[in-house]
Amino acid sequence: MAKNKRRIVVLGGGFAGTGCIRKLESYFRNDEEIEIVLISEDNFLLSTPMLPQVASGMAEARHIITPIRAICKKTTFYEGQVSSIDPHGRIVNLRRTGRKRGIGVRYDFLVIALGSKTNFFGMKDVEKHAHTMKTLNDALVLRNKTMDMLEQSETEFDPIHRKSMLTFVIVGGGFAGIETAGELMDLLIDARKHYPGIREDHISVIVVESGPTIIPGFGEKLAKFAYGAVVKRGIDVRLNSAVTGFNGIEAAIKKLSGEGAGQEEVVRTNTLVWTAGVAAADAIRNSILKTERGKLVVNEFLELSGFPGVFAAGDCALCINPETKRPFPPTAQIAEAQAKTAAANLHALIRNKKKAKFDYRAKGHMAIIGKRAGIATFMGRNIVGFWAWILWRNMYLSRIPGTEKRIRVLLDWTIDLFFGRDVSRMDVMKKPRSVGFRETEEQDIW
Template sequence: MDTVTRPRILVVGAGFAGVGCVRRLERKLSPDEADVTLVSPTSYQLYLPLLPQVASGVLTPQSIAVSLRRSKRYRTRIIPGGAIGVDLKSKVCVVRTITDQLVNERYDYIVLAPGSVTRTFDIPGLTEHAFGMKTLAEAAYIRDHVISQLDLADASSDPAERAARLQFVVVGGGYAGTETAACLQKLTHAALHRYPNLDPKLIKWHLIDIAPKLMPELGDKLGRSAQEVLRRRGVDVSLGVSIEKAGPAEVTFTDGRVVPTHTLIWTAGVVASPLIATMGAETVRGRLAVTAEMTLPGHDGVFALGDAAAVPDKAKDEEGAVCPPTAQHAMRQGKAVADNVIAALRSEPLRPYVHKDLGLVVDLGGKDAVSKPLGIELRGLPAQVVARGYHWSALRTNVAKTRVATNWLLNALAGDDFVRTGFQSRKPARLKDFEYTDTYLTPEQVRARAEGPEDPGASPA
């Protein structure tokens, strides 16, 4: 078949869903059936659930960044850049490449798996002074920052500054926030014997959330168990509380407390990628409203999944239930959507996505964890074995598995060296500097570009 006439399949996003889809397409499609293209600003798949362990130094950043270019067997064309707009009518995806050029990428079938971004609110000073925990760069940066606070406090002769440097605030009582607070608290606690001049009583961690319960998805008993582990370690857990405003050296809570701190970590949920808003399609709480087959109603050849899509949860009896934005679902949806793209390509019937949740795991660092595999509630070391076993088995390559297992072993035997790289030490970076949410086009801009004259050379941004 002439390559010009081959159908073009465009996959947007290299997360669990996108990479799972691409790999299955490569295995099940013959080379002459279709051309597959992947759009991603990074050349790796990030294993997001282990980011808190990168922030705490238990794992190296490379351990959870699985290269997309490692194998020579894969034939997918990778476009280094981010999709910033999709015109569903013209079947055009606008891509901003890493060289800051705008490129029109045309497709016959598109799989939208752009993931999510950190959910923020209109809180004064939040985006200017808070850190996020959504990217590999943020996790590595936070580790540097926390260790630098210990160094700066150790070097300071001002009691007020020293106290502020040693207070840390994490907002968000979900999995990401709880694991982040737990793992980083272990880091600072382990550092105490390396900083003999620091008063252990000055190191304080605060975990706050507006919800009345910690990790409600785990159930009351396990949620209380996790909360008890944190409080036993000295973490101040405040529920029904959020942030009123944030400054460079203090944070004001909604209950009136003012906490002097230079570290505010924001993990209060995620929202679908801003790419979804460029399409003008129907959404459910910001996520694309799709069918159980993960197709977009009224638009031929358009599939969506993962954090960016409200995929009906057929495993539940509840009306209107949608799959939660978890790695567990994203990995399986990626394979299922690939099968449906192939079925559409071959004019075969599509199958609905159905998956019964296998449970939840929360790694609190050390021997502490809470897990609920298949509805069985576990705590302590058994829960930790299940949590790490699940994460290890979910890593896509043997190289990644070896790196992670080696890092866990080394950390258990030798502990942490508390080394910081010092990157960006003279230019502080915060939440707004990592996710580039202001780069997307409006629906009108996307339409104008898609319907304009063909520009093979790409136009500058």
């Protein structure tokens, strides 16, 4: 880094991170004294709301990702996993791999948008055996597991074993859980025609939700509609319940309140998808930065207390809604809004202007709850059924950067209207873990 330059480093390539660099580029496009650096573990932006559609075969995996280098104009991109953050030394350390030494990246200003990781609440057996829905690899692995269960159950004559193969448990009744359950049920029903030995009553999709309703955030009327529509699709919804253990063969489900409270049921299943709970990324959890509820504590400007010029946005930022007095939910809309505020306040800080408070006005919420059906609140109106489904598609299609990717996803959706699902099963390799960074190891300082 040249001595006369000031460097802004953005950590994370999700909606918050990429949204922030695009806004920063608009501010400093012609400023040669400002250098913008984006660091992300993956070299693409993932449209996470569409992961369930990849798991069901509705959308092609490569069509919901956009290369970050295609988004960057002025920004320097570096692919790497953040190991630690040193706010006093103003340096971000990246993990080394088997072939590359660790790297320390110096910064003058920092935006932390590392998102979150799945929280298993200390249940090691669940963590070991459950599937998650956070990454593109997760969606592909779940789809392959589903097809594998269909293939194996076709030649399984023991009804108990066959039932366990065709029972799928989704933990969490939020957006991710309900949309995953709906897409999974659609895939199973559509694919069943290729498996003459499997009847519809052999298939079971169970949603386990600890709260009294699914998809919290919607009003009571929409929540009831969603519950009815999901149940009508044949999905078994267990409210006020929690999974307390899973060994890969059996899931223990405990009733938390209401009739039968305290009772525990064992469900035989080979597939459990965990979408309940998030925790801070390791680099945040292991840092000296102040956290609460697994998130970075920020002020009304999204700046970290005690560290001027360090901001946080997206799922990793604990930002309280002044109206509800509760944290804003981890959604793409809020991540993008926080990214714009963080970028604007960085610009104000560099230009010695007044910073602006984060002020979010919800445009609405929407979720897909089954085949060509959804629920939405938009501009103060409640929308259900087919038109909510159309609204969801239009909204998230518009969030995909680049015309090419939007057309490809639109073609995927159009093809689904006329042709059946592809039941091919492809092997997916797990991404190898990088070697952990150590303070004593040799590293480059950039």
